[in-house]
Amino acid sequence: MASARFDVLGIGNAIVDVIARTDDAFLAQQKMRKGTMQLIDEARAAKLYDAMGPAVEVSGGSAANTIVGVASLGARAAFIGKVKDDELGRVFAHDIRAAGVAFATPPASAGPSTACCYVLVTPDGERTMNTYLGAAQDLHPNDIDADAITAAQIIYLEGYLWDPPRAKEAFLKAAKIAHAAERDVALTLSDAFCVDRYRLEFLELIRAGTVDLVFANERELHSLYETADFDTALNALRSDARLGVVTRSEKGCLVVTREQTQAIPASPVERLVDATGAGDLFAAGFLTGLSRGTDYRTAARLGAVVAAEVIQHLGARPETSLKALAQDNGFDL
Amino acid sequence: MASARFDVLGIGNAIVDVIARTDDAFLAQQKMRKGTMQLIDEARAAKLYDAMGPAVEVSGGSAANTIVGVASLGARAAFIGKVKDDELGRVFAHDIRAAGVAFATPPASAGPSTACCYVLVTPDGERTMNTYLGAAQDLHPNDIDADAITAAQIIYLEGYLWDPPRAKEAFLKAAKIAHAAERDVALTLSDAFCVDRYRLEFLELIRAGTVDLVFANERELHSLYETADFDTALNALRSDARLGVVTRSEKGCLVVTREQTQAIPASPVERLVDATGAGDLFAAGFLTGLSRGTDYRTAARLGAVVAAEVIQHLGARPETSLKALAQDNGFDL
Numbered sequence A, B: 001m002a003s004a005r006f007d008v009l010g011i012g013n014a015i016v017d018v019i020a021r022t023d024d025a026f027l028a029q030q031k032m033r034k035g036t037m038q039l040i041d042e043a044r045a046a047k048l049y050d051a052m053g054p055a056v057e058v059s060g061g062s063a064a065n066t067i068v069g070v071a072s073l074g075a076r077a078a079f080i081g082k083v084k085d086d087e088l089g090r091v092f093a094h095d096i097r098a099a100g101v102a103f104a105t106p107p108a109s110a111g112p113s114t115a116c117c118y119v120l121v122t123p124d125g126e127r128t129m130n131t132y133l134g135a136a137q138d139l140h141p142n143d144i145d146a147d148a149i150t151a152a153q154i155i156y157l158e159g160y161l162w163d164p165p166r167a168k169e170a171f172l173k174a175a176k177i178a179h180a181a182e183r184d185v186a187l188t189l190s191d192a193f194c195v196d197r198y199r200l201e202f203l204e205l206i207r208a209g210t211v212d213l214v215f216a217n218e219r220e221l222h223s224l225y226e227t228a229d230f231d232t233a234l235n236a237l238r239s240d241a242r243l244g245v246v247t248r249s250e251k252g253c254l255v256v257t258r259e260q261t262q263a264i265p266a267s268p269v270e271r272l273v274d275a276t277g278a279g280d281l282f283a284a285g286f287l288t289g290l291s292r293g294t295d296y297r298t299a300a301r302l303g304a305v306v307a308a309e310v311i312q313h314l315g316a317r318p319e320t321s322l323k324a325l326a327q328d329n330g331f332d333l
Helices: A024-029 A042-051 A064-074 A088-096 A134-136 A145-150 A167-180 A194-206 A217-224 A229-242 A279-290 A296-308 A323-328 B024-029 B041-053 B062-072 B087-098 B132-139 B146-150 B168-178 B194-209 B218-225 B230-240 B280-290 B295-309 B323-326
Strands: A006-011 A013-021 A037-039 A056-059 A079-081 A115-121 A127-130 A152-158 A184-188 A214-217 A244-247 A253-256 A261-264 B005-009 B015-021 B038-039 B057-058 B077-080 B115-121 B127-131 B152-158 B184-188 B213-217 B245-246 B253-256 B261-262
Touching: A006 A064, A006 A145, A006 A167, A006 A279, A013 A088, A013 A296, A013 B230, A024 B253, A037 A194, A042 A115, A042 B245, A056 A088, A064 A079, A064 A088, A064 A152, A064 A184, A064 A296, A064 A323, A088 B115, A088 B323, A127 A323, A145 A152, A145 A167, A152 A167, A152 A279, A152 B127, A152 B261, A167 A184, A184 A194, A184 A279, A194 A217, A194 B115, A214 A217, A214 A279, A217 A229, A217 A244, A229 A244, A229 A253, A244 A279, A253 A296, A279 A296, A279 A323, A279 B115, A296 A323, A296 B041, B005 B024, B005 B062, B005 B146, B005 B168, B005 B280, B015 B087, B038 B194, B041 B115, B041 B127, B057 B087, B062 B087, B062 B152, B062 B184, B062 B280, B062 B295, B062 B323, B115 B132, B146 B168, B152 B280, B168 B184, B184 B194, B184 B280, B194 B218, B194 B230, B213 B218, B213 B280, B218 B230, B230 B245, B230 B253, B245 B280, B245 B295, B253 B295, B261 B295, B295 B323
Parallel strands: A006 A079, A006 A152, A013 A115, A037 A127, A152 A184, A184 A214, A214 A244, B005 B077, B005 B152, B015 B115, B038 B127, B152 B184, B184 B213, B213 B245
Antiparallel strands: A013 A056, A056 B057, A115 A127, A244 A253, A253 A261, B015 B057, B115 B127, B245 B253, B253 B261
């Protein structure tokens, strides 16, 4: 196996978040399911934007947030995702590059505008997401840079890539190249309703070994195995996946292999402001730990520390150096 | 005098802030004067954006921030300013309307893009601003809606309007219409270097009574009267202006008329995060108080309360209902 030029390379939808505070009444009036992500078309996006309050724009995208977290932890990071050559596309590209991430996917010069996720944050800190995929729809297998994939120790893919029409092919192409180069492939299940849309395909990816490591939260895990019983779902994951990580919000996480289950507590949080990015940043810490050769427990503890940072402010990108934060918490990265 | 449809109408540069955290070394390397605003052209804006870190986009503009604060306090507010019909122009228009402000200035369909202010926030909470005026350059006397001006109890104008070529004419037209309708005209001096660029014109506006109320911070006041002695400058303002308000950061503010000087303390702040918008929101509170018929001391106390809110988070727009905040602080609005 050649030496790696990147510690982690992520592939995902390139999205700018449009974040507004709201209340439960607005969610009800707009018929939204709190805490979930739903896809919306351009007309719905325009109507929702008209109806919602003043907002803040911050670069987002699940895997992109993770990769920015990896870079902020001091690891070498790269990202593949599609924006348009428009103002928000330039915002996305600036922010991810300014965070130290290699990002070379050419922007679309025509077609729909850069993807936006309208994130509504309720006073309890929960986020409800409405994604207009826009230019992210145009991610294509040709956007997969084989050299970059081969040069990355871990490839990280988001389940949301099953939504755009050809991103799935890009995903599978990347996984194949990675395995041929003896690299590891990680997948986040992204969202319980995303799992609902693509359950059989996700199970096949896991069972066939197309992915080596699966990240899921409790709702996604229940959805994947269509059971309300947590232990049943966890046992199924243990037998299907080489390595599984189940995040459980304030209850911490479980790391499962065929041999054992380890429980790691969450990091203390003074005030939950906005849960957006909690899972993304947990993955950033875990993947960075793995790429540095730590054991699973240490990697999960690092994930918990950086997830706690991101939920104490608005937006899913770190507001401080995660490397310094990790060092303050005793991690030697 | 006809009854007013708006309590306060603001005219200013319509700007989207691009806010990034930085350190003093970056300011030095970029040859910036900390705590000031400087105008930059498109080429410089592009270079600066490349060099700066990941950012957050939030609608800004000095008078626009003030007017959003007025609306958030529950008063009836309107704004006149120029954006382009582009993505950031739509962001600006959405945010100000979603805040409850009447905003009807038609966007430019051609020419430079919507104005951006690159705001660099140092760890001490101070902000250093670099403004690319873009479409705000195109504010024209024809954009002044005489009906709206006549219908507003107070017109609020920013000194920054002297920078774009024809906004000054728009300013003077608005002041003339306002006075013909027996309305009050308020001006903020905006920035010490802005005062330096237009000192004689600003003095003439104040001395001729084109403006009835002047807002200045200490640096602007020193610049206006070209003296390092605070009392000399304050006495000059007292003799020139019908009503002057001098803000002094943590030292509170002074309200001066020909008859008396009143000192009002600042509101306590737990943690200064970003000073952007402190003066803008102080003006929002003061103007709202005046429009509600409070005495100057009460208006200044309201200004202090809402200024304290905005400096405890990133960005110059309120993150909470200022009306509720004012009520919690004993104001009856």
